[in-house]
Amino acid sequence: MSQILPKKNLKQLLSNWAASYEIYAPQQLEKFAHFMPTNGSELLYIDEQHNTRFPPKALFLPQSETLMKYTRFGAAQETIPESKPRIVFGIRPCDAKAVDLLNLMFLTEKDSDPYYQARRKKTALIGIGCNIPCPSCFCTTVESGPFGRQGMDALLTDLEDIYLVRTLTQTGKTLFAEYPEATEAQEAEAKAVQQRSLKLIDPAFETKGLKAKLDSNFENALWQKFADSCLGCGICTFLCPTCFCFDIADEAQRKERVRNWDTCMFRTYSLEASQHNPRPTRRERTRQRVMHKFSYWLDHVNKIGCTGCGRCVRYCPVGLDIRAMLREFNQLEAEVANG
Ligand code: SF4
Numbered sequence: 001m002s003q004i005l006p007k008k009n010l011k012q013l014l015s016n017w018a019a020s021y022e023i024y025a026p027q028q029l030e031k032f033a034h035f036m037p038t039n040g041s042e043l044l045y046i047d048e049q050h051n052t053r054f055p056p057k058a059l060f061l062p063q064s065e066t067l068m069k070y071t072r073f074g075a076a077q078e079t080i081p082e083s084k085p086r087i088v089f090g091i092r093p094c095d096a097k098a099v100d101l102l103n104l105m106f107l108t109e110k111d112s113d114p115y116y117q118a119r120r121k122k123t124a125l126i127g128i129g130c131n132i133p134c135p136s137c138f139c140t141t142v143e144s145g146p147f148g149r150q151g152m153d154a155l156l157t158d159l160e161d162i163y164l165v166r167t168l169t170q171t172g173k174t175l176f177a178e179y180p181e182a183t184e185a186q187e188a189e190a191k192a193v194q195q196r197s198l199k200l201i202d203p204a205f206e207t208k209g210l211k212a213k214l215d216s217n218f219e220n221a222l223w224q225k226f227a228d229s230c231l232g233c234g235i236c237t238f239l240c241p242t243c244f245c246f247d248i249a250d251e252a253q254r255k256e257r258v259r260n261w262d263t264c265m266f267r268t269y270s271l272e273a274s275q276h277n278p279r280p281t282r283r284e285r286t287r288q289r290v291m292h293k294f295s296y297w298l299d300h301v302n303k304i305g306c307t308g309c310g311r312c313v314r315y316c317p318v319g320l321d322i323r324a325m326l327r328e329f330n331q332l333e334a335e336v337a338n339g
Protein backbone atom coordinates (compact mmCIF):
# COMPACT_ATOMS: atom_id res chain seq x y z
CA MET A 1 0.00 0.00 0.00
CA SER A 2 1.24 3.49 -0.87
CA GLN A 3 0.50 7.01 0.31
CA ILE A 4 0.02 10.33 -1.38
CA LEU A 5 2.14 13.43 -0.86
CA PRO A 6 0.77 16.47 -2.72
CA LYS A 7 3.70 18.40 -4.21
CA LYS A 8 2.41 21.63 -2.69
CA ASN A 9 2.96 20.06 0.77
CA LEU A 10 6.60 19.16 0.17
CA LYS A 11 8.11 22.39 1.53
CA GLN A 12 6.08 22.12 4.70
CA LEU A 13 7.04 18.47 5.12
CA LEU A 14 10.74 19.27 4.76
CA SER A 15 10.37 22.16 7.17
CA ASN A 16 8.68 19.86 9.73
CA TRP A 17 11.42 17.28 9.35
CA ALA A 18 14.07 19.99 9.74
CA ALA A 19 13.13 20.35 13.42
CA SER A 20 14.61 16.91 14.11
CA TYR A 21 16.80 16.09 11.10
CA GLU A 22 19.53 17.55 8.93
CA ILE A 23 18.10 17.32 5.43
CA TYR A 24 20.04 17.09 2.17
CA ALA A 25 18.26 17.39 -1.16
CA PRO A 26 19.29 18.13 -4.77
CA GLN A 27 19.62 21.85 -5.52
CA GLN A 28 21.01 23.62 -8.53
CA LEU A 29 24.59 24.88 -8.44
CA GLU A 30 25.71 26.33 -11.76
CA LYS A 31 24.06 23.95 -14.20
CA PHE A 32 24.24 20.81 -12.08
CA ALA A 33 22.25 19.22 -9.27
CA HIS A 34 24.06 18.79 -5.95
CA PHE A 35 22.97 17.44 -2.59
CA MET A 36 22.93 20.46 -0.29
CA PRO A 37 21.36 21.19 3.10
CA THR A 38 17.79 22.44 3.16
CA ASN A 39 15.14 23.35 5.72
CA GLY A 40 12.37 23.43 3.16
CA SER A 41 12.84 27.04 2.05
CA GLU A 42 15.31 26.31 -0.80
CA LEU A 43 14.27 25.57 -4.35
CA LEU A 44 14.82 21.87 -5.01
CA TYR A 45 16.17 20.54 -8.28
CA ILE A 46 14.41 17.20 -8.46
CA ASP A 47 12.29 17.56 -11.58
CA GLU A 48 15.40 17.15 -13.74
CA GLN A 49 15.54 13.50 -14.70
CA HIS A 50 19.11 12.83 -13.71
CA ASN A 51 21.13 12.29 -10.61
CA THR A 52 23.40 14.80 -8.89
CA ARG A 53 26.85 15.44 -10.32
CA PHE A 54 28.60 14.49 -7.08
CA PRO A 55 27.43 11.11 -5.84
CA PRO A 56 25.81 10.86 -2.41
CA LYS A 57 28.79 8.81 -1.20
CA ALA A 58 30.22 12.23 -0.29
CA LEU A 59 27.60 12.45 2.48
CA PHE A 60 28.96 9.27 4.07
CA LEU A 61 32.60 9.24 2.98
CA PRO A 62 33.51 12.94 2.57
CA GLN A 63 36.04 13.90 -0.07
CA SER A 64 38.32 14.97 2.75
CA GLU A 65 37.79 14.34 6.44
CA THR A 66 39.84 14.61 9.61
CA LEU A 67 40.13 11.25 11.34
CA MET A 68 42.24 12.30 14.28
CA LYS A 69 43.83 15.33 15.94
CA TYR A 70 47.11 14.99 17.78
CA THR A 71 49.70 16.97 19.66
CA ARG A 72 53.50 17.07 19.38
CA PHE A 73 53.65 15.12 22.65
CA GLY A 74 51.79 12.02 21.48
CA ALA A 75 48.23 12.69 22.68
CA ALA A 76 45.67 11.84 20.01
CA GLN A 77 41.92 12.03 19.72
CA GLU A 78 39.72 10.44 17.06
CA THR A 79 37.17 12.79 15.50
CA ILE A 80 34.24 10.46 14.89
CA PRO A 81 31.35 12.67 13.73
CA GLU A 82 28.38 13.25 16.02
CA SER A 83 25.79 14.28 13.50
CA LYS A 84 22.05 14.76 14.06
CA PRO A 85 19.76 12.22 12.42
CA ARG A 86 19.75 12.98 8.69
CA ILE A 87 17.47 12.57 5.70
CA VAL A 88 18.79 12.39 2.17
CA PHE A 89 15.76 13.37 0.11
CA GLY A 90 15.51 12.84 -3.64
CA ILE A 91 18.19 10.18 -4.02
CA ARG A 92 17.89 8.19 -7.25
CA PRO A 93 17.61 4.37 -7.19
CA CYS A 94 21.10 3.80 -8.66
CA ASP A 95 22.62 5.96 -5.92
CA ALA A 96 20.66 4.39 -3.06
CA LYS A 97 21.83 1.00 -4.30
CA ALA A 98 25.38 2.37 -4.38
CA VAL A 99 25.10 3.33 -0.69
CA ASP A 100 23.97 -0.24 -0.01
CA LEU A 101 27.05 -1.51 -1.86
CA LEU A 102 29.30 0.81 0.15
CA ASN A 103 27.83 -0.75 3.31
CA LEU A 104 29.44 -4.02 2.20
CA MET A 105 32.83 -2.30 2.42
CA PHE A 106 32.39 -0.01 5.44
CA LEU A 107 29.62 -1.48 7.55
CA THR A 108 30.16 -5.20 7.86
CA GLU A 109 29.49 -7.14 11.06
CA LYS A 110 33.14 -8.15 11.16
CA ASP A 111 34.75 -4.83 10.46
CA SER A 112 33.07 -1.43 10.45
CA ASP A 113 34.53 1.97 9.67
CA PRO A 114 33.38 4.10 12.65
CA TYR A 115 33.35 7.36 10.65
CA TYR A 116 31.17 5.91 7.89
CA GLN A 117 29.04 4.06 10.44
CA ALA A 118 28.32 7.22 12.46
CA ARG A 119 26.85 8.91 9.37
CA ARG A 120 25.17 5.94 7.70
CA LYS A 121 23.35 4.65 10.76
CA LYS A 122 21.73 8.04 11.33
CA THR A 123 20.64 8.64 7.75
CA ALA A 124 17.32 7.83 6.10
CA LEU A 125 17.21 7.63 2.31
CA ILE A 126 14.05 8.94 0.64
CA GLY A 127 14.30 8.24 -3.06
CA ILE A 128 12.61 9.42 -6.19
CA GLY A 129 12.25 7.18 -9.24
CA CYS A 130 13.21 8.28 -12.73
CA ASN A 131 10.21 8.76 -15.03
CA ILE A 132 12.47 9.54 -17.99
CA PRO A 133 15.94 8.03 -17.57
CA CYS A 134 18.95 9.74 -19.19
CA PRO A 135 20.50 8.21 -22.30
CA SER A 136 23.63 7.43 -20.25
CA CYS A 137 21.73 5.44 -17.57
CA PHE A 138 22.06 1.68 -17.64
CA CYS A 139 20.75 0.61 -14.22
CA THR A 140 18.63 -2.18 -15.71
CA THR A 141 21.77 -3.86 -17.10
CA VAL A 142 23.30 -4.14 -13.63
CA GLU A 143 20.50 -5.59 -11.53
CA SER A 144 18.62 -2.40 -10.71
CA GLY A 145 16.09 -0.15 -12.41
CA PRO A 146 14.68 3.39 -12.55
CA PHE A 147 12.30 2.49 -9.69
CA GLY A 148 14.64 0.09 -7.85
CA ARG A 149 14.09 0.13 -4.10
CA GLN A 150 17.36 -1.23 -2.75
CA GLY A 151 18.78 0.79 0.12
CA MET A 152 15.81 3.15 0.47
CA ASP A 153 13.43 3.92 3.32
CA ALA A 154 10.78 5.21 0.92
CA LEU A 155 10.48 5.64 -2.83
CA LEU A 156 8.48 8.41 -4.52
CA THR A 157 6.90 8.25 -7.96
CA ASP A 158 6.27 11.61 -9.60
CA LEU A 159 2.64 11.83 -10.80
CA GLU A 160 2.56 15.52 -11.84
CA ASP A 161 0.79 17.21 -8.88
CA ILE A 162 1.42 14.47 -6.35
CA TYR A 163 4.05 11.96 -5.34
CA LEU A 164 3.00 8.41 -4.73
CA VAL A 165 5.05 7.31 -1.71
CA ARG A 166 5.92 3.67 -1.20
CA THR A 167 7.35 3.30 2.31
CA LEU A 168 9.86 0.50 2.64
CA THR A 169 11.07 0.54 6.25
CA GLN A 170 9.72 1.54 9.64
CA THR A 171 11.66 4.80 9.34
CA GLY A 172 9.93 5.50 6.03
CA LYS A 173 6.54 4.72 7.56
CA THR A 174 7.16 7.10 10.46
CA LEU A 175 8.30 9.93 8.19
CA PHE A 176 5.16 9.76 6.05
CA ALA A 177 2.71 8.65 8.76
CA GLU A 178 0.37 11.62 8.34
CA TYR A 179 -0.28 11.19 4.63
CA PRO A 180 -3.37 9.45 3.20
CA GLU A 181 -3.39 6.14 1.38
CA ALA A 182 -3.31 6.17 -2.40
CA THR A 183 -6.38 5.13 -4.35
CA GLU A 184 -6.30 2.12 -6.67
CA ALA A 185 -6.33 4.48 -9.65
CA GLN A 186 -3.26 6.34 -8.34
CA GLU A 187 -1.45 3.04 -7.72
CA ALA A 188 -2.25 1.98 -11.28
CA GLU A 189 -1.05 5.31 -12.68
CA ALA A 190 2.26 4.96 -10.83
CA LYS A 191 2.68 1.42 -12.11
CA ALA A 192 2.13 2.60 -15.67
CA VAL A 193 4.73 5.38 -15.23
CA GLN A 194 7.23 2.86 -13.86
CA GLN A 195 6.66 0.38 -16.67
CA ARG A 196 6.96 3.11 -19.31
CA SER A 197 10.25 4.23 -17.79
CA LEU A 198 11.65 0.68 -17.80
CA LYS A 199 11.01 0.44 -21.54
CA LEU A 200 13.07 3.60 -22.15
CA ILE A 201 16.33 1.92 -21.05
CA ASP A 202 17.92 -0.48 -23.51
CA PRO A 203 20.27 -3.21 -22.25
CA ALA A 204 23.76 -1.70 -22.45
CA PHE A 205 25.82 -4.90 -22.60
CA GLU A 206 25.64 -8.56 -21.65
CA THR A 207 26.68 -9.26 -18.06
CA LYS A 208 26.25 -13.04 -18.19
CA GLY A 209 29.73 -14.49 -18.49
CA LEU A 210 31.31 -11.03 -18.58
CA LYS A 211 33.59 -11.65 -15.61
CA ALA A 212 35.05 -14.76 -17.24
CA LYS A 213 35.62 -12.82 -20.46
CA LEU A 214 37.42 -10.03 -18.64
CA ASP A 215 39.50 -12.45 -16.59
CA SER A 216 40.58 -14.41 -19.65
CA ASN A 217 41.46 -11.23 -21.57
CA PHE A 218 43.60 -9.63 -18.90
CA GLU A 219 46.48 -9.07 -21.35
CA ASN A 220 44.32 -8.20 -24.35
CA ALA A 221 45.42 -5.30 -26.57
CA LEU A 222 41.99 -3.67 -26.12
CA TRP A 223 43.15 -2.29 -22.77
CA GLN A 224 45.87 -0.31 -24.52
CA LYS A 225 43.38 0.95 -27.09
CA PHE A 226 41.05 2.30 -24.39
CA ALA A 227 43.93 3.69 -22.34
CA ASP A 228 45.28 5.61 -25.35
CA SER A 229 42.49 8.16 -25.07
CA CYS A 230 42.36 8.29 -21.24
CA LEU A 231 43.75 11.48 -19.67
CA GLY A 232 44.17 9.94 -16.23
CA CYS A 233 42.10 12.75 -14.69
CA GLY A 234 40.23 10.44 -12.29
CA ILE A 235 36.81 12.04 -12.84
CA CYS A 236 35.25 8.65 -13.61
CA THR A 237 36.23 7.34 -10.19
CA PHE A 238 35.75 10.48 -8.08
CA LEU A 239 32.20 10.84 -9.38
CA CYS A 240 31.42 7.13 -9.21
CA PRO A 241 29.01 6.39 -6.33
CA THR A 242 30.64 3.02 -5.59
CA CYS A 243 34.35 3.92 -5.85
CA PHE A 244 35.64 4.22 -2.32
CA CYS A 245 39.45 4.28 -2.42
CA PHE A 246 41.11 6.74 -0.10
CA ASP A 247 44.51 7.82 1.10
CA ILE A 248 45.42 8.79 4.66
CA ALA A 249 47.89 11.61 5.23
CA ASP A 250 49.27 13.42 8.27
CA GLU A 251 48.87 17.17 7.91
CA ALA A 252 51.73 17.96 10.26
CA GLN A 253 51.13 21.72 10.47
CA ARG A 254 47.46 21.25 11.33
CA LYS A 255 48.34 18.25 13.52
CA GLU A 256 45.58 16.27 11.91
CA ARG A 257 45.35 12.88 10.28
CA VAL A 258 43.19 13.28 7.19
CA ARG A 259 41.47 10.85 4.84
CA ASN A 260 41.12 11.98 1.23
CA TRP A 261 39.48 10.32 -1.76
CA ASP A 262 42.05 8.70 -4.00
CA THR A 263 41.80 7.00 -7.38
CA CYS A 264 43.37 4.03 -9.10
CA MET A 265 43.47 6.21 -12.24
CA PHE A 266 46.41 8.18 -10.78
CA ARG A 267 49.98 6.95 -11.35
CA THR A 268 50.94 7.53 -7.73
CA TYR A 269 48.06 5.46 -6.38
CA SER A 270 49.95 2.19 -6.71
CA LEU A 271 53.49 3.59 -6.59
CA GLU A 272 55.41 1.77 -3.89
CA ALA A 273 58.12 3.22 -1.64
CA SER A 274 60.74 1.26 -3.59
CA GLN A 275 59.55 3.22 -6.69
CA HIS A 276 58.21 -0.02 -8.20
CA ASN A 277 54.76 0.56 -9.65
CA PRO A 278 52.61 -2.49 -10.42
CA ARG A 279 50.33 -0.28 -12.57
CA PRO A 280 52.91 1.85 -14.33
CA THR A 281 50.85 3.01 -17.33
CA ARG A 282 47.27 4.00 -18.10
CA ARG A 283 46.76 0.57 -19.65
CA GLU A 284 46.99 -1.14 -16.26
CA ARG A 285 45.03 1.63 -14.55
CA THR A 286 42.17 1.60 -17.05
CA ARG A 287 42.03 -2.17 -16.73
CA GLN A 288 41.99 -1.91 -12.94
CA ARG A 289 38.97 0.42 -12.94
CA VAL A 290 36.89 -1.83 -15.16
CA MET A 291 38.07 -5.14 -13.67
CA HIS A 292 37.40 -3.89 -10.16
CA LYS A 293 33.75 -3.18 -10.97
CA PHE A 294 33.02 -6.21 -13.11
CA SER A 295 35.37 -8.91 -11.80
CA TYR A 296 36.97 -8.21 -8.41
CA TRP A 297 33.75 -7.05 -6.72
CA LEU A 298 32.25 -10.38 -7.75
CA ASP A 299 35.22 -12.21 -6.23
CA HIS A 300 34.88 -10.33 -2.96
CA VAL A 301 31.13 -9.90 -2.38
CA ASN A 302 29.48 -11.59 -5.36
CA LYS A 303 28.03 -8.29 -6.63
CA ILE A 304 28.77 -6.11 -9.63
CA GLY A 305 30.36 -2.91 -8.31
CA CYS A 306 28.52 -0.62 -10.73
CA THR A 307 24.94 0.63 -10.46
CA GLY A 308 24.65 2.02 -13.99
CA CYS A 309 24.36 5.63 -12.78
CA GLY A 310 26.03 6.84 -15.97
CA ARG A 311 28.26 9.48 -14.36
CA CYS A 312 31.50 8.07 -15.74
CA VAL A 313 29.89 8.10 -19.20
CA ARG A 314 28.53 11.66 -18.89
CA TYR A 315 31.52 13.38 -17.34
CA CYS A 316 34.59 11.71 -18.91
CA PRO A 317 36.21 14.61 -20.80
CA VAL A 318 37.25 12.36 -23.68
CA GLY A 319 34.05 10.33 -23.88
CA LEU A 320 35.46 6.97 -22.76
CA ASP A 321 32.30 4.94 -22.31
CA ILE A 322 32.43 1.91 -20.00
CA ARG A 323 29.40 0.41 -21.79
CA ALA A 324 31.21 0.47 -25.13
CA MET A 325 34.35 -0.96 -23.56
CA LEU A 326 32.42 -3.90 -22.14
CA ARG A 327 30.56 -4.46 -25.41
CA GLU A 328 33.93 -4.74 -27.16
CA PHE A 329 35.02 -7.41 -24.70
CA ASN A 330 31.82 -9.32 -25.30
CA GLN A 331 32.34 -9.11 -29.04
CA LEU A 332 36.01 -10.10 -28.86
CA GLU A 333 35.19 -13.25 -26.97
CA ALA A 334 32.59 -14.13 -29.61
CA GLU A 335 35.11 -13.56 -32.39
CA VAL A 336 37.64 -15.81 -30.65
CA ALA A 337 34.99 -18.46 -30.05
CA ASN A 338 33.80 -18.34 -33.67
CA GLY A 339 37.28 -18.22 -35.12
S1 SF4 B 1 37.27 10.37 -16.75
FE1 SF4 B 1 37.90 9.55 -18.75
S2 SF4 B 1 39.87 10.56 -19.16
FE2 SF4 B 1 39.46 10.84 -16.96
S3 SF4 B 1 40.52 9.06 -16.00
FE3 SF4 B 1 38.38 8.45 -16.36
S4 SF4 B 1 38.41 7.39 -18.35
FE4 SF4 B 1 40.34 8.58 -18.19
Ligand code: SF4
Nearest residue numbers: 240306307309310312
Ligand atom coordinates in the same frame (compact mmCIF):
# COMPACT_ATOMS: atom_id res chain seq x y z
S1 SF4 C 1 31.18 2.69 -13.06
FE1 SF4 C 1 30.23 4.51 -14.02
S2 SF4 C 1 28.08 3.92 -14.36
FE2 SF4 C 1 28.95 2.43 -12.91
S3 SF4 C 1 28.41 3.23 -10.88
FE3 SF4 C 1 30.48 4.02 -11.39
S4 SF4 C 1 30.13 6.03 -12.37
FE4 SF4 C 1 28.16 4.94 -12.33
